[in-house]
Amino acid sequence: MTTDHINYQQQIAQSINEEKDHELLETIDNAPKQQISSNSIGINQNSILKNDEYQKSNQISDNHMNILTPIERRERILTLIIIGIIAFLTGIDYAIILPTAWGYINTFMRYHYGGFVMGILLSVFALSGAIAGIILGYLNDIGISLKRLVLFGILFKIIGNILYFIGINIYIVVISRLIAGIGMGLVPPLLAEISRRSTPKTRTQLLSKVLGCRQIGLLVGPCFTILLKQMNFVLFGIRVTMYNSPGLLMAILWLILAILTLFFFFDSPLSSVDHKVSSTPLNNYSFSQALKRVYTICKQPVIIVLLITSFIAYFNQTALETTLTPFTNRQFKWHELEVSILFAIAGIEITLVYVLLHYITKKFQDQSILLFGYILLSFACLIAVIILPFSQPGTQKYLPIFLLFVALDILALPLIVVTSTSLFTQQINNDEQGIGQGVQRFVINVATIVGPLYAGGLLKFTWIMLCSMLFIVLFATFLILAIYRSFKSKHDEELSALIRPTNNIR
Numbered sequence: 001m002t003t004d005h006i007n008y009q010q011q012i013a014q015s016i017n018e019e020k021d022h023e024l025l026e027t028i029d030n031a032p033k034q035q036i037s038s039n040s041i042g043i044n045q046n047s048i049l050k051n052d053e054y055q056k057s058n059q060i061s062d063n064h065m066n067i068l069t070p071i072e073r074r075e076r077i078l079t080l081i082i083i084g085i086i087a088f089l090t091g092i093d094y095a096i097i098l099p100t101a102w103g104y105i106n107t108f109m110r111y112h113y114g115g116f117v118m119g120i121l122l123s124v125f126a127l128s129g130a131i132a133g134i135i136l137g138y139l140n141d142i143g144i145s146l147k148r149l150v151l152f153g154i155l156f157k158i159i160g161n162i163l164y165f166i167g168i169n170i171y172i173v174v175i176s177r178l179i180a181g182i183g184m185g186l187v188p189p190l191l192a193e194i195s196r197r198s199t200p201k202t203r204t205q206l207l208s209k210v211l212g213c214r215q216i217g218l219l220v221g222p223c224f225t226i227l228l229k230q231m232n233f234v235l236f237g238i239r240v241t242m243y244n245s246p247g248l249l250m251a252i253l254w255l256i257l258a259i260l261t262l263f264f265f266f267d268s269p270l271s272s273v274d275h276k277v278s279s280t281p282l283n284n285y286s287f288s289q290a291l292k293r294v295y296t297i298c299k300q301p302v303i304i305v306l307l308i309t310s311f312i313a314y315f316n317q318t319a320l321e322t323t324l325t326p327f328t329n330r331q332f333k334w335h336e337l338e339v340s341i342l343f344a345i346a347g348i349e350i351t352l353v354y355v356l357l358h359y360i361t362k363k364f365q366d367q368s369i370l371l372f373g374y375i376l377l378s379f380a381c382l383i384a385v386i387i388l389p390f391s392q393p394g395t396q397k398y399l400p401i402f403l404l405f406v407a408l409d410i411l412a413l414p415l416i417v418v419t420s421t422s423l424f425t426q427q428i429n430n431d432e433q434g435i436g437q438g439v440q441r442f443v444i445n446v447a448t449i450v451g452p453l454y455a456g457g458l459l460k461f462t463w464i465m466l467c468s469m470l471f472i473v474l475f476a477t478f479l480i481l482a483i484y485r486s487f488k489s490k491h492d493e494e495l496s497a498l499i500r501p502t503n504n505i506r
Helices: 010-014 018-030 033-038 045-066 070-106 111-141 146-166 170-196 203-228 245-264 272-279 287-298 301-332 336-360 366-390 399-426 430-457 462-482 484-505
Strands: 233-235 238-240
Touching: 070 111, 070 146, 070 170, 070 203, 070 245, 111 146, 111 170, 111 287, 111 430, 146 170, 146 245, 170 203, 170 399, 170 430, 203 245, 203 336, 203 399, 287 301, 287 430, 301 336, 301 366, 301 399, 301 430, 301 462, 301 484, 336 399, 366 399, 366 462, 366 484, 399 430, 462 484
Parallel strands: none
Antiparallel strands: 233 238
16 A cells, blocks of 8 residues: 555645644643633634644644654554555455355254344344444544554454354354454544544545455455365364354464564554643543543534435445345346356456545545445436336346446445545544544444345335435435535635644744
8 A cells, every 4th residue: 555645734734843833732721711712803712722723733643744754654654554454354254254154054053043143143243343443443532552452353353253163052153243343343443543644635545445455355255265165174173164164264364463463563653632632541531521522523414414425325235235136036037156246246346446546536525526426326226216117027138227237336335435434534533533433333334234134124125125225315415415515615624724823823
């Protein structure tokens, strides 16, 4: 991954010395409210200073990135590579365990109850990851070392996969995925770290690379599945088969990554603002304080819209994945081979879109790409709603139109996922990035639970499902249009807030 993400606000940052920035923040913190009120000129000076302090902290962070030493640059590169590997392994984990989980479940119980347990298996993994994400993100915000949090999350990944490999009974299998899901809680603090190690202008490019690494893992995962099918031997008294071997393989891979993290993952150097946060006693941050932070983040209209768009994007994706196999089997008489080929081509398309995002974001704003993504998604759903009633089961007449629907849907999803995440990080404070990402990933995980359940309940009523999806996609498009100017004005407000304290000093 490239690391040239330090161009934003360069002219402003170079004109201000970091030592003066630190003195300014101390002056603001120690200034009595009465003195601030006496200097007001018809507006609320206290609120302006508070906003300036937040914008100043962002500027100090950007200025600090511009003066990294060669050693700090090397540490930053290695850390970003480790983050990319983590994303890569999460993709492999999903790609090799999910396809074999159905057969693994049926080795313990009757086929009749397998679908219910499969749903539980997916739900507990997403739910534990959602809760852990908020907790770990909040711990990162209040000064806990990110390296420790990453090792903590990897430890749960290792334990969960070992239990999955042992698989004494179906309860152990379910508990193993619950524990492994806790390890997914490291995603929000990692995304928050990407936000802190980049600038708003180049953040989308870096996020597209990291999320692209996960997609590559999803493509590589099936290759491991082919090798695991040949497993049939005894290890430590446990029979290794194609069903439990994914747990053994992932435990080994996560263990290797834990060792790499120990030596090649480095916490970012603390700025003056970070020193103040980390020096604050942890007991000052109670559960109620965390809830207040969540409320402060979520009450903003822009944040609400971004959470809705994220939910709808992942809801759409998981619903499509759930219905694709049974629909193509009934409509076009497809079997496992045809569906596997379609998923492989779809994975290649998604990977290419992530690569293109690196160049697209240099010419277009994130909000423009997000809006374009939802327009594409609306058009795809509209095609499906119009054509489906005329399609007869067993005929290939409308197969090209179906493939066009899938292609447009897959093209839109990466555009929405990356830009909504990037815009979300740009709307919250640097010291709230962890818990903010935890909130967004919680919403996303809920979508991955609700999507398959909703689509699974309407397998025999596909047209009704597509109509409802078209409605919510159009609703999200309308919301983006309604707040589009808020996205555009945010950048200008940030620049003006950064300039104002400089004039006050002089």
